[in-house]
Amino acid sequence: MRRDIFQAIADPTRRAILTLIALQAMTPNAIAENFNTTRQAVSKHLRILSECELVKQEHQGREIYYSLEVDKMKEVDQWLEQFRKIWEIQFNQLDELLEKMKTQA
Numbered sequence: 001m002r003r004d005i006f007q008a009i010a011d012p013t014r015r016a017i018l019t020l021i022a023l024q025a026m027t028p029n030a031i032a033e034n035f036n037t038t039r040q041a042v043s044k045h046l047r048i049l050s051e052c053e054l055v056k057q058e059h060q061g062r063e064i065y066y067s068l069e070v071d072k073m074k075e076v077d078q079w080l081e082q083f084r085k086i087w088e089i090q091f092n093q094l095d096e097l098l099e100k101m102k103t104q105a
Contacts, residue, residue: 005075008052013037014045018068021055025067 009015017031032042046066049055054073055066 003048003051005052005054005072006079008048008054009076011045011048013041014049017042017045017049018054018073021066022068025058025065027063027065031066 009018013035016035020026020031020034028039028043028046031046032039035042046055049066050057052072054069056069058065058067
């Protein structure tokens with residue numbers, strides 16, 4: 001079953017995991033050390049992130065390392081881009097209004 005990316009990143013723990021592994025690949029145990037939760041709970045989060053293809057697994061000996069799948073995160077970035085454009089227009093309009101009010105004062 002393929003999960004929705006946005007449902008996956010809606011969870012704050014999963015977002016924190018993505019932030020951790022964006023810096024370097026980590027084992028599930030190393031990831032779990034950063035949370036006040038069980039290793040089993042972290043594994044469940046990693047499984048969901050894997051199903052969404054937001055993380056990739058690499059086997060090194062007996063260890064599994066998880067790292068961020070950067071290309072998949074671009075999907076989220078592209079969705080957000082539409083809002084960035086709207087916000088930019090609104091901020092520019094606000095800047096113009098404030099500038100106008102300043103000159104009238």
